Amino acid sequence: MASAGIDHMISLTIFMVAILVFIGFFSQTMQTGIAYERHSALSTKASDLLDGILLSPGIPDNWGQSDNKIGGFGLQDPEFNNYRLSSFSPMKLTSSTQSPVYYNGTYYGNLTAGFGGYLHAPYEKSVDYSTASEVMGINGTYGFRLSLTPTITVLIEKISTTGAPLQFSVDVAGTGFLLSNSAISYSFLLINQDGSEYPSYAIVSGTTTTDSSGSIELPAFSAVDGESQAYALIVYSYLNGLKGVGYYVHVPPSLTKTVVPLIDSFQNRSILIAHEDSVGEPPMPPSSSELNYNTSFIILTEDYTLRQVQLDQPTAFGQIVYGSGSGQDNASINVPDNDGILIVTFKDTSSQYGLVLMPWGLGSMAFPVTFGGDPAGQDWVTTDIRQVTVGGISYQAKLELWNIQGYSRVVK
Amino acid sequence: MAHITIEYMIMVPVLIMQIFLFPLTATVIMDTWVDQRRNLELQEIAGHLGSSIQQLYFTINRASISVGSLSSKLDIPTSIDNYHFTVTFRNATNPSGSTRILNITLNLLKNNVVASTIVTLGENADWNDNSVYYSNSISIINATKTPSVIQLSLVGGST
Numbered sequence: 001m002a003s004a005g006i007d008h009m010i011s012l013t014i015f016m017v018a019i020l021v022f023i024g025f026f027s028q029t030m031q032t033g034i035a036y037e038r039h040s041a042l043s044t045k046a047s048d049l050l051d052g053i054l055l056s057p058g059i060p061d062n063w064g065q066s067d068n069k070i071g072g073f074g075l076q077d078p079e080f081n082n083y084r085l086s087s088f089s090p091m092k093l094t095s096s097t098q099s100p101v102y103y104n105g106t107y108y109g110n111l112t113a114g115f116g117g118y119l120h121a122p123y124e125k126s127v128d129y130s131t132a133s134e135v136m137g138i139n140g141t142y143g144f145r146l147s148l149t150p151t152i153t154v155l156i157e158k159i160s161t162t163g164a165p166l167q168f169s170v171d172v173a174g175t176g177f178l179l180s181n182s183a184i185s186y187s188f189l190l191i192n193q194d195g196s197e198y199p200s201y202a203i204v205s206g207t208t209t210t211d212s213s214g215s216i217e218l219p220a221f222s223a224v225d226g227e228s229q230a231y232a233l234i235v236y237s238y239l240n241g242l243k244g245v246g247y248y249v250h251v252p253p254s255l256t257k258t259v260v261p262l263i264d265s266f267q268n269r270s271i272l273i274a275h276e277d278s279v280g281e282p283p284m285p286p287s288s289s290e291l292n293y294n295t296s297f298i299i300l301t302e303d304y305t306l307r308q309v310q311l312d313q314p315t316a317f318g319q320i321v322y323g324s325g326s327g328q329d330n331a332s333i334n335v336p337d338n339d340g341i342l343i344v345t346f347k348d349t350s351s352q353y354g355l356v357l358m359p360w361g362l363g364s365m366a367f368p369v370t371f372g373g374d375p376a377g378q379d380w381v382t383t384d385i386r387q388v389t390v391g392g393i394s395y396q397a398k399l400e401l402w403n404i405q406g407y408s409r410v411v412k
Numbered sequence: 413m414a415h416i417t418i419e420y421m422i423m424v425p426v427l428i429m430q431i432f433l434f435p436l437t438a439t440v441i442m443d444t445w446v447d448q449r450r451n452l453e454l455q456e457i458a459g460h461l462g463s464s465i466q467q468l469y470f471t472i473n474r475a476s477i478s479v480g481s482l483s484s485k486l487d488i489p490t491s492i493d494n495y496h497f498t499v500t501f502r503n504a505t506n507p508s509g510s511t512r513i514l515n516i517t518l519n520l521l522k523n524n525v526v527a528s529t530i531v532t533l534g535e536n537a538d539w540n541d542n543s544v545y546y547s548n549s550i551s552i553i554n555a556t557k558t559p560s561v562i563q564l565s566l567v568g569g570s571t
Contacts, residue, residue, distance in 0.1 A: 030445040048463035056470035071511035072532040137530035
């Protein structure tokens with residue numbers, strides 16, 4: 001009798017366990033299927049969103065050249081089709097990776113990449129992640145990060161050691177490949193350290209081709225002291241429709257002050273030339289410092305040479321003073337409506353010379369942009385990529401998308 | 413003998429119960445899976461439809477096109493698991509005067525599975541508010557531009 005009872009107890013237990021195991025396995029299989037469907041849906045959403053961003057100019061369509069708030073988010077150049085992006089709209093995106101800078105009661109976004117180049121746009125006239133999410137209709141549903149990265153990397157290195165002559169090497173590479181035999185067009189900007197009150201510069205241009213490893217040593221600049229003089233080199237590389245740009249800026253180590261260009265208005269194309277000491281929070285303690293500056297604008301011509309455009313306005317050159325009651329610590333200038341590069345040359349009271357560059361149009365100096373949230377720690381992030389151009393320069397647009405509602409949401 | 417009777421009295425109902433419990437469990441799990449899958453598919457279609465409408469709008473909204481009509485073939489299924497769905501265009505609340513927001517709601521004609529998306533368009537965009545389209549009768553998105561508005565609709569037919 002006892003053995004029959006034990007048999008029944010065992011069989012009942014096994015039966016219950018079998019039921020639970022069945023439910024467990026079955027549920028797990030279903031959950032795996034659901035997860036697959038969700039990932040698939042997220043991929044489609046990423047593709048749709050990326051096309052929505054890259055193939056529409058946004059609302060209004062010229063928001064990149066306006067100080068008004070946006071109604072729709074899109075980066076396409078309103079005058080062109082396909083994956084050709086506006087040069088100006090990406091400049092209004094608030095970087096998610098670089099800290100802002102503070103000047104005169106306003107925070108400025110920071111898209112700067114590399115020494116001697118600046119790109120700061122005021123937060124109040126920029127587009128932040130939250131606004132973009134809202135106008136795209138994904139606020140509270142999806143998180144995203146949009147990256148615009150130059151497809152071609154043009155790396156410039158100074159290979160001469162000290163003094164004259166000055167020589168550079170240029171290495172050109174794509175994303176995972178070398179750019180062999182690509183055409184190179186370079187422009188060397190050398191400040192005329194001739195004692196004039198507002199320093200000017202001269203441009204020396206040339207063309208060459210990279211070797212099979214994507215490298216080239218540029219001809220030496222025999223009369224240039226690579227240490228004590230201030231200069232910049234801008235190099236364009238192009239091959240079969242792929243275009244890239246790189247730059248190099250050098251100022252003497254003895255130069256202790258610089259100027260910082262800050263975008264004041266996209267609509268009026270006005271730039272503030274600010275004294276370095278007045279930028280930051282809090283600004284440097286006042287100790288009188290004067291800088292004489294001279295501004296000009298260069299645009300890229302069809303044959304990849306730079307054409308200088310004189311900024312015909314009273315503030316195109318002058319003096320900015322920090323720490324003195326009389327002088328202004330900034331000057332405002334207006335740039336043309338073309339893509340180009342603003343060049344500010346300057347010297348201090350001890351005749352130390354320097355220069356800074358600021359792209360007007362993101363592609364002019366191939367600055368990258370990373371915009372949006374942080375995908376770290378998300379359950380599942382899907383990525384989609386498109387090849388685009390910004391101001392003629394080849395970029396890779398990458399969208400990372402994730403569901404911020406998690407994966408526990410069920411049918412409504 | 414009494415013990416055996418009691419044990420059978422326990423086992424028999426349990427075994428009978430499993431006849432119902434087993435398929436019931438399978439049904440509940442399967443229903444959950446099917447509903448979630450349908451909901452996901454409906455959301456995917458809603459998002460894709462919204463993206464297509466937005467791209468069509470921005471294509472025809474160029475200054476170079478003054479008046480005219482533009483169509484785009486819909487790349488969405490007409491049914492999900494042989495169940496059709498409705499597509500409803502509604503005006504969504506718009507905090508900004510410079511844009512119009514189109515709410516697209518998809519409703520599967522089975523189990524009331526609903527998915528929606530919103531599309532931000534320019535102020536010249538227009539559509540029939542609360543217009544309902546059946547998935548088996550639409551195959552084209554149509555945008556007709558006049559000097560003042562761009563009328564958006566879903567129509568049948570072939571391209």
